[in-house]
Amino acid sequence: MLNAERTPLTGKRVQLMATCLCDAFYDDLAVATVQVLEHLGVEVVFPEAQTCCGQPAFNGGDWAASRKVVRHTVKTFAGDEPVVVPSGSCAAMMFHGALLEFEKEPDLPEVEALGRRTWELADFIVNGLGVKTWPGRFDATVALHRACHTRGTGSSEAAAMLLRSIAGLKMVEFGEGEQCCGFGGTFSVAFPNISTAMGDLKLDHIRAVKPDVLVSGDMSCMMHLGGLAQQEGKPIKTQHLAQVLRDALRGGVASSG
């Protein structure tokens, strides 16, 4: 799913696609994303009309409904600036999924153009801006869940690179890291038994290496794993990469979230 032909970066102004998950649940993650980008000297614009990337309907097979949302997104994110998304899944929807459902549509070129300037956050920082180390301090043992929708892209490696460079932060690897957490959007609703079994397997691997914080570039996986762990009475602390980067700048330990 590599976003190969990317529009080269010019200037330091980006549009933030905050994702519907941040809009509804994880405002602190969106705040952290803004703060991290501004720390890098990037000007962040938030197009007010944004809603969702269209992925739920796309994955469900309702491409007509999904295209409606994607068209709205294309309109909302007009312009030439890079679009930065603190979610590999939503980013991949823009540079891969949407192209599939627009294959036979007359406005495919517009969708492609948006895809070419859409970046997942860690990918943007490391491979876009060329920032390979992160300042500050974060005293914690961290496990990184490599979210699935950016397989084949630079995102997970970029996230790992940034985390490893933070003073005080100890990265731990866990078993079967390439396996999915079982979320998959509506998959977790339509296939609850399989989804929770996958989640439990993932949690077992994670608990075995005893991280202080479980980190991911995709909050949806964290919502699934964190929610599962809490319901089982064995909560784990989860954070998005952006929150760790922001907290490191504050030189502290993990904020709540």
Added chain:
Amino acid sequence: MKFQPIDQFAATLPPDKRASVYQSTKATHEKRTKLLFDQFADPNRLREIAGGIKQHAIENLDTLLPRVEAKLKANGVRVHWAATADSACATVLGIMRARGATRMVKAKTMVSEEIELAPYLEKHGMEALETDLGEFIVQIDHDHPSHIVRPIIHKNRREIATSFEREGLGAYDDDPGTITRRARHFLRHKYLAADVGLTGANFISAESGRIVLVTNEGNSRFCLAATKCHIALVGIEKVVARDRDLALLLNLLGRSATAQELTAYTEFISGPKAAAQPDGPEEMHVIFVDNGRTEVLASECREILRCIRCGACLNVCPVYRQVSGHGYRSVYPGPVGAVLSPLLLGKKFPQKADLAKASSLCGACHEVCPVNIPIPDLLLRLRHRAKEESVPSPGTPPMGAWALLASQPTAWKAALAGGRVLNYLPAKLLPVPALHTWAATHTLPPWRGGEFRKWLRQRPKP
């Protein structure tokens, strides 16, 4: 609320079966990955090239098939074309009857499972004996294979020992060596008595008409050693253009399927025995089987015809690992099966359209596939087709209202504010079934709709 059939199956799968499947698939997957990355600088590039070779072949079937037919005929092989499963079975029966044959020994071939050849032949008074150990056990148990490479991945050796005892193959003994020895002893006599040997083909070269067979037990050789007639069932997508294409494909097949550099036996068969050869089948037939493949070729999912049946996508698939092959109600399970099985049904596609939903779209299958099939994209296309054909899908919430909301910013912002009720109501009181399911197993985060936008508005300008 109703759930998907595969999910229900997973819920009822005995834990020991799940454990057998999980351990075996995980071990094979890990060995495969290590072997490929230890031995090749860039295995992913190889997967792309192999994918290109197969894609070229399936896109040129119209010229490759006549070419391979001519080659086969020149090599002394009789060629048959079977549009459907029934006609393939009938062709095999016809060949056997014409020779007065009654006993067939079979090597492992998925296409024979697909067309249900063995039950068909038995119904017509023929013996059709499986000689691959796994398939043999499936046959004596009247079971179905649950993996395309390891048919008995769901069984443990205690079950197998019990089956052997029941079939009179010796007193209970679950030592794998003993089990293998007993099967070998039993089969040896059958090979000698058989009239016809049936195999599949992993590949067939249009350049030379050579059939390539890979096995680890050598049973396909035995099937052809004493019999006078060889029948090969070949799916039309097995053709490759040139002999040299086989080098890469064989290198990837063994590694992807069983983490072997090369399978123990690789046979190249160019025709019936030559006059100078002392042994071997004097008569050879190749039956090309369509059975829905041309329709797949005409579909938007034609890439699935590149598949070389290595099973790597099953091994890595987290859903397959929870479900085993039987949950897919198909000869081809796992990610490849979730695409191929509904497609092969043609007009009856809706019967298995649910298989394409049984995926979190994690993409692990695409990442391991030796012929680089973008399986998640194909699953998505099938979901779209199911929606277009109005196939009901339990657990998939309707998206119309959501799409309306998500394309109207004002309504969206109002909904963000409205979602706050989540914080005050137990989820099971909410009129959204999807949330009930979720809330049963997950603690939902607090609703914070609109908070980020508020922060943006209120913060001092940077």
